[in-house]
Amino acid sequence: MGRMQRSFMPVNPKPKQYRGKTMVSIFITGGAGRIGSTLARKLVKDGFQVKCMVRPGDTRSITPGITRVEAALTDSRALARAIEGSDVVVHLAAQMPVGETPIDQYYDINVLGTLRVLEAAVNQSYPVKQFVYASTDNTYGPAMPEEDPITESHPQVPGDYYGTSKVLCEHLVRNYYKIHGLRYTILRYGSVIAPNEASSLFRLRWFRAFLKSHMDAGKKSNLYQLFGGSPDFIHALESQVQNLDDDDDDPPVRVTGADGRPWAIHLSDVRDSVSGTVNCLDNPNAWNETFNILGPATTTFAEGAEIISQSTGVETIELTMPRTLAFELSNEKARRLIGYEPVHDFYSTLSSCGEKAGRLDYVPVGAGWTAS
Known part of the structure; x- marks a missing residue:
């Protein structure tokens, strides 16, 4: 017999729906980071059951109503326990700057860490229905782009360890669809900032x-x-x-x-990054696709x-x-397939920073929160 498939059961009488289907339990790695914290708050507000993973010993705050779990990307058993019961996995966690981390350990966190998350996702009693992977514009090697603007078909020849780790992870994600049938969406974010x-x-x-x-x-x-x-x-x-x-x-x-x-x-307001992510959930147009998710245009x-x-x-x-740094990425595919419409240019982002705390539609970076 194959593994059991479950239906989506509502968390509350009127859960948030996308395309007529209800996504209930969403698991976010990097849930206390720049994108993860704002995404989690948005999803909880919309009626989803949200579980956020943070590193063991992480003391940062989590938005009320979100289940907090501690697990390391190097711990397969902890990841399996953390993901159990989730309908969707949004994998945001990664180490960005290499710093003083030995390169083999760096790749153990970013690449083998993604492998462990994927393994946990496909080996649940009720397998995960969608895997959203956070990649980066660094995979294009933006120091010397070959296209203007850069589309998803641009050669992926990154110029650093971080971008290379993301390319390897993209291949893993695609392979898990071919091997296990795990639907995926790859999002290439870039230069994400909070107001x-x-x-x-x-x-x-x-x-x-x-x-x-x-x-x-x-x-x-x-x-x-x-x-x-x-x-x-x-x-x-x-x-x-x-x-x-x-x-x-x-x-x-x-x-x-x-x-x-x-x-x-090419800056991206975190609220646009979250909007693009939410647009992918339970969206057939996003299944097994890759999208650039950035702001409206370069600044x-x-x-x-x-x-x-x-x-x-x-x-x-x-x-x-002595030299010029300039690049722009195209959002056209995301606009066409998932209705992504980024609205925050740099002026809009800067103008939002003076809003009162009670009106904020994002989680500020700092004061207990740091970027992932």
Whole structure:
């Protein structure tokens, strides 16, 4: 006899429905992270039964009404216990920066961790009905994109360990559909920010830290092909700001490359990321498909700096870097198949950060919450 199949039973008299079917029990790894925390709160509000996995010993808060479970991606038995009874798995948890983690351990967490989650999903008494996997735009190697805008068919040749781990996991997810019939949806998120983080972007202090973190990371940076070796971006920056007083109000920076093209980054408001994720649930158009899930369009540093300047009253400064960082991803497939309509450009995201706590439609990063 095959494994038993269960029907979806309502949690409350009027549970949230998608396409006429009720999704009840949703399990989220990385449930205290940037996307996971806001997604969990949204799903609970909509009437779902939500279980969030956090790492053992994690003391971060979880939204009331959500079941909290502790499990490590390296612990197969704990994952099996945690996932038991779930209709849907949304796998968000991963280690992003390699940092000082040995590479074999890093891949044990990200790649074998995903394998363990998949194994747990297909070996339940009632198998999971949909597996949503969080991938990344890093799989495209955004330092030197081959398409503009980048579509889901862009070659996946990542330039770092993180992006490579995600490509390997995508293959695992697809294979579990072929082997076990586990329906999947792969979502390639990119540059996700919460509104309370927006005010620091496109400013000198943030830009200096951005450059330094990538240059210090060396070959572990996802932008190594842009920043690696020479020229020295930090020297190029400091030579242009050396006359600024240390007490200046962290001016917004309009950045261009030596070729005259503006720097640009494709940001995603976490609320749009959550919207795209929710649109995939119990949606036949999302089954066994891969989607880019990003904001409405790229934001150039000139645009971002001007928005920050208008918000703070601090004048912008012009910077020229030795090379240009600029890429945009296409949401067209997600719009066409799952009705994804991102609404928050950078201005909208920044404008939301001043809303009162009781009106927030996202979970702020920080103050007990950190990004996954």
